[in-house]
Amino acid sequence: MNHLKDRIRHSSNNPVAGLTRRLAAMIYDSFLLFSIWIALGAFIISPIRFSIYGLPEGNDSWSGFPFIIQILLTCLIVVTLAGYYFICWRKQGQSLGMKAWRLKLQSTNGELASPKQCIQRSIIAPFCLGFLGLGYLWCLVSSSRGCLHDQITDTEVILIAKEK
Template sequence: MVYDAFLLLAISAGYGAVLLTLRAITAGIDEAAAVYSSLLLKCAILSGWYVVLSAYYVICWRKQGQTLGMKAWRLRLQQPDGALATPTQCWKRCLAAPLSLSFLGIGYLWCLLPPVNQCLHDRYTGTEVIVLPKTN
């Protein structure tokens, strides 16, 4: 969703600024902008970035079941009984959602199949996305 993309871009910029600052402090200002050559370090940086972006979703889903984009579309993530998703469910969802997308989006297309109409990562985590009624 576009609304979430803007927030994720800002969070990514903040993450990059923190990394650049830490690099300047530890390696010196001249080396701060140098490209990382270590594959292990690159993987650690990308993993950290993914965790930071996932934390945005987990915090939003735990707080009220919605991200900014979900609010705009009146969508809510919840358990089948109506309770907010647990932290474990939220983190599992963050790990499983890219897998749903990676196989030509089949995990997302799964939600078009009745009777459950849930994406594969929703089924895996025991959550559901519902459409909230309109309010005047």
């Protein structure tokens, strides 16, 4: 039997999403997130630079931010990323990329993921991707077809049928 056609069906009677669709949705989401980060740079980070260093004169380049401000700005970017996914997952179970690829995050009982599950996913999923993608590749060998962070957080990403 072809394992792609014979996907495991879960509580919603929809098949679990495959790795290709998950990665495509993340790439789609990255375009929106990069736009948000550019806006952060334009409306938050640049004014901070101007207030600390003033306008550059001639060929003088700005010196870097102090280390503590670098940490705070990095935290701002991470919180923006986690907040985007948290809001999308809690509101309707889908980010923009997940909508485009007809994916939905839900708890294994078929309901929207709880706030605790969304926070856990926001923390664990980057590590699953960061360690050579092993947490995502887990779905290729797992009997439930879920990624490692799906199993840890008791959630699933399902494929939604096309609307007619």
